[in-house]
Amino acid sequence: MDKITMTTPLVEMDGDEMTRILWGMIKDELILPFVDLKTEYYDLGLEKRNETDDQITIEAANATKKYGVAVKCATITPNAARVEEYKLKEMWKSPNGTIRAILDGTVFRAPIIVKGIEPCVKNWKRPITIARHAYGDVYKASEMKIPGKGKVELVYTPDEGEEQRIIVHEFDGPGIVTGQHNLNSSIISFARSCFNFALDVKQDLWFATKDTISKQYDHTFKDIFEEIFESEYKDRFEKAGITYFYTLIDDAVARVMKSEGGFIWACKNYDGDVMSDMLSSAFGSLAMMTSVLVSPEGYYEYEAAHGTVQRHYYKHLNGEETSTNSVATIFAWSGALRKRGEIDELPKLIDFANKLEEACIKTIEGGEMTGDLVLITSNPNPTKLTSREFIRAIRLKLEGLLF
Numbered sequence: 001m002d003k004i005t006m007t008t009p010l011v012e013m014d015g016d017e018m019t020r021i022l023w024g025m026i027k028d029e030l031i032l033p034f035v036d037l038k039t040e041y042y043d044l045g046l047e048k049r050n051e052t053d054d055q056i057t058i059e060a061a062n063a064t065k066k067y068g069v070a071v072k073c074a075t076i077t078p079n080a081a082r083v084e085e086y087k088l089k090e091m092w093k094s095p096n097g098t099i100r101a102i103l104d105g106t107v108f109r110a111p112i113i114v115k116g117i118e119p120c121v122k123n124w125k126r127p128i129t130i131a132r133h134a135y136g137d138v139y140k141a142s143e144m145k146i147p148g149k150g151k152v153e154l155v156y157t158p159d160e161g162e163e164q165r166i167i168v169h170e171f172d173g174p175g176i177v178t179g180q181h182n183l184n185s186s187i188i189s190f191a192r193s194c195f196n197f198a199l200d201v202k203q204d205l206w207f208a209t210k211d212t213i214s215k216q217y218d219h220t221f222k223d224i225f226e227e228i229f230e231s232e233y234k235d236r237f238e239k240a241g242i243t244y245f246y247t248l249i250d251d252a253v254a255r256v257m258k259s260e261g262g263f264i265w266a267c268k269n270y271d272g273d274v275m276s277d278m279l280s281s282a283f284g285s286l287a288m289m290t291s292v293l294v295s296p297e298g299y300y301e302y303e304a305a306h307g308t309v310q311r312h313y314y315k316h317l318n319g320e321e322t323s324t325n326s327v328a329t330i331f332a333w334s335g336a337l338r339k340r341g342e343i344d345e346l347p348k349l350i351d352f353a354n355k356l357e358e359a360c361i362k363t364i365e366g367g368e369m370t371g372d373l374v375l376i377t378s379n380p381n382p383t384k385l386t387s388r389e390f391i392r393a394i395r396l397k398l399e400g401l402l403f
């Protein structure tokens with residue numbers, strides 16, 4: 001068979017530890033034999049980031065702006081232990097944070113659904129995708145402990161014009177206070193990313209805040225979404241046969257539990273943090289969760305939702321076989337290749353990406369899986385495979401689908 005051709009390179013961001021090992025296996029077994037792969041390669045492994053004073057991360061993010069689509073391996077976010085372990089010059093920032101700051105995106109996370117790994121919530125039939133706003137609120141708050149009696153005020157000192165102040169609370173005794181903010185520009189980007197993504201995957205979009213209680217703060221989120229929807233997206237949603245639905249956050253939670261799934265749930269920063277952990281564990285496993293960063297300009301960066309699986313990597317270094325689940329990383333590749341195919345109008349590449357995903361699902365549904373899934377499957381006779389055996393099993397299924 002002739003290899004499937006590509007016309008524009010993907011931005012390939014390599015990473016760390018066990019996922020870096022899987023990365024190589026996935027390329028060798030599942031991509032390179034079938035696709036005439038074009039990538040612009042950036043090594044975001046911690047050693048290279050340290051060597052380049054983290055410039056490599058910035059270059060990779062800028063390349064994503066140039067080409068439009070990237071695929072990223074999990075990377076170490078350094079802490080004190082890592083500074084020691086890798087003899088780092090500095091405690092470099094989280095690569096995902098750096099990339100997000102440059103692309104100004106929203107992260108969408110969705111579970112990969114397979115028969116035999118049933119969600120805890122019986123009525124969930126289709127994936128629920130969480131879109132988490134990644135700026136501000138409690139994550140960029142100023143906080144203060146109030147030692148005793150006294151008045152706390154919010155003061156806005158404009159560059160020009162009159163000062164504004166309101167009383168937060170007249171304290172009679174000790175207490176606590178916090179000041180949070182967000183930016184209209186960031187909320188607008190968030191809204192556009194969500195509406196674009198909904199059109200992309202043709203799913204309804206839900207959004208919820210606590211606007212009845214937070215009449216200025218949360219209400220602004222509601223108003224901005226409403227304005228952008230009415231002025232820019234309403235017609236396109238109608239044509240695509242999808243809806244935008246706003247409700248209160250507590251009502252949304254109740255409805256999500258009773259739903260069949262199959263929609264996107266846009267969440268404020270904190271809600272998204274909490275709800276995405278709930279959804280991923282209720283759907284099965286972090287290793288079966290895809291993640292894509294979508295910028296308001298329409299740049300895409302695909303990755304797995306899990307980390308570098310450090311514990312497995314140390315077993316691997318000891319010469320032991322691991323049974324690490326590569327599905328989310330494979331889906332990062334298939335997602336990026338499919339998007340490249342859509343943008344460049346390459347139906348064969350889109351078809352390949354779909355079949356690669358189908359091969360993963362068929363392998364697991366046929367009972368061959370990694371240890372993390374063996375623990376939670378309802379299949380009575382699963383076979384536990386090593387990392388490499390699992391990827392080989394997927395390759396056999398893929399060849400069956402392609403030839």
Ligand code: NAP
Nearest residue numbers: 074075076077287305306307308309310311324325326372
């Ligand atoms: P992790 O890599 O997600 O792994 C935590 C545990 O979850 C593993 O020890 C393993 O459990 C299980 N697990 C996760 N992915 C799995 C997979 N694909 N197959 C099988 N089991 C899997 O999180 P971590 O150990 O807290 O973090 C390790 C490093 O990853 C850190 O340096 C962190 O900075 C980085 N990180 C990166 C990203 C990213 O790049 N997007 C995200 C999160 C964390 P068992 O050990 O019980 O088998």
Ligand code: MG
Nearest residue numbers: 272273274277
């Ligand atoms: Mg969290």
